[in-house]
Amino acid sequence: MNVYKAIILVGGPSRGTRFRPLSLNLNVPKPLFPVAGHPIIWHHLEALSKIKGLKEVLLIGFFEDSIFHRFIDDAAREFPKINIRYLREYQSLGTAGGLYHFRDEIQRGDPQQIFVLNADVACSFPLKEMMKFHNTHRGLCTILGTKVAREVANKYGCLVAKPESNEVLHYVEKPESFISDLISCGIYLFDCAIFNEMKKAMQNKKNQVDQDQFMDHDDQLRLEQDLLRPLAESMKLFVYVTNDFWRQIKTAGSAVPANALYLEQYLETNPERLLKKESDGPTIVGCVYKHPTAFVDPSAKIGPNVSIGPRAVIGKGVRIKDSIILDNAEIKANSCIINSIIGWDSKIGTWARVEGTSITNDQIVITQNGVKVPSITILAKEVIVRDEIIIRNCIVLPHKELKTSCHNEILM
């Protein structure tokens, strides 16, 4: 039987700035932020757990070791067939530097193929389809690709592929001009021979450094520019195009649409995970996840696309839609929460309104008078919103008590 491994690139704390203010809760790094009731990378693990012969998943990044202890313990129980470990880079090594640094660890057990998944995506993870496609071509790597709107394509790694063979002819990371509307999803399947290519890429870099007195050598290696681009040039890169859902989770606000995508997937694959309508229960619209320990008053109306975390309390006559309510949050009577993330231990008073604006694509940033207008409203940890206050299109940092209404502000 073939043996597979998977790597999830979890990054590190310094790269989490775009995920502020939620990344300011240091106990919960971005890869563990709950979406549809589970940490972002739990969804990766779930998809990987369905691959026969996949024995080990390695999380590679440069967070403190302790950050992932609890998650790995829980995941080990939930996915008993896979061994999950965290490998910490001694410093940020770039998107491929960690892979290269831990190459012996990764190749131990002699896996045929290795999945590499970026942590910051929400996706249907068509991994089996990728494997099937991979076995039909002679490349070293299959990259998952998807089509996006032309206007936003240049925010991603853009691919140009031969239509009949899906062989990648050209790869450019975040081009200035339009190259293609086919982009990389940040999900790859590599043959183990990829490590030879990495070695070559590392050597190339070193040679360049030796020729250039202004450059210092480091162990940095970028997956996209240093590895994929030469792979495309040597015709060893192929793309599997998915029409299924995919979305980047870069900013904190993009957790809300990602939440919606996973909840809708549950409806197809695991409807038992969604909150059911009951005659004496709250009104449910569309897909809603509620942690078993959360309480929702029967007079509330929840959904669509709402996740309610552990021990959260939702009061009488509360309305929540398109939002994520995190652990221990309390929403008091008659309040309304739309397009928002309510942080851990936050308290929302009666008749309050916390509202953001939905956006169809988080890569289009709305600016007003040169200031970025946040679209999804985000309350970080332990924020208090007093009775009858409205907080609209705001980002609120931890431990703030809001006594007056605020619109379009970042509240420090």
Next chain:
Amino acid sequence: MKALILVGGFGTRLRPLTLTLPKPLVEFCNKPMILHQIEGLVKVGVTDIVLAVNYRPEIMVSLLKKYEDKFNVKITFSVETEPLGTAGPLALAREILGKDTLPFFVLNSDIICEFPFEQLRDFHNSHGNEGTIVVTKVEEPSKYGVIVNHSDSTCIKKFVEKPVEFVSNKINAGIYIFNPAILDRIELKPTSIEKEVFPKMAEGSQLHAFELEGYWMDVGQPKDFLTGTCLYLSNLAKKQPNLLANPACDYVHGGNVLVDPTSKIGKDCRIGPNVTIGPNVIIGDGVRLQRCVILEGARVKDFAWVKNSIVGWHSILGRWTRLEGVSVLGDDVTVNDEIYCFAALK
């Protein structure tokens, strides 16, 4: 006695409400604005009321006919073919206003106060001159034209438009009483009573100031309409608290809540301070209302939140809507569930 009410034009400042009803018929504290004035005038013995309008909506004619019968008073429309300003309408109504030698009242239709017509008449008769202007004190006189009296006298010396330095804090309250002799000063053409007639009367020492006690407000635009509502309700709380909802009632919060008995209010609501709820209004459960006006037949559904706003006749506010920032909904407007309106005019 006789009175002339200066109604004027279409009341554009109070749109969208005045798209449906002429301004004098818009309910202020559950009573058409003009009825506050008619009742006050009837009480002091006025039997002839002239409404100076420069348009004539049929709806006003039929409603005022009803008041004629109810109050046993003659109401005449004086229709201007071109806007005649604030003095011209007096000339146009000369036949009625000058039919006897008794003084007559003139008032702007947008004014809300306690209408002390009786004291005004007595004061006017006591000084014996041609006219009396009701004056009210304001905090920031520099925004208005102010009235300066001769020292130690009620007799008006002069008018100063938007004074830079403090000379007086008394402004024209838009309520007057005149002897018919004033009619000789006014020609039938567009004329401003404030700018063209009063200064000359003051020069001849024919004009006196009567100081108004209590509240006063020009409620010609939504922001002031709401402020006027607060003033009226606060006064009602002092003078006739029995007309207001009992502050001990479970939904009343902060008092000053006027509720028509035909309206229905759901459970777990918090209403007040300064709210008027018109006839046949339906308020759902868990609704929060403060400093707002809900007009006849409107429906405010569960968990809605309204502040500083006017909800027009038969409008529907959906569940979890939030209306604030001097939003005004006209007749039959529907706001869908969960919508947020700030300073919306609909």
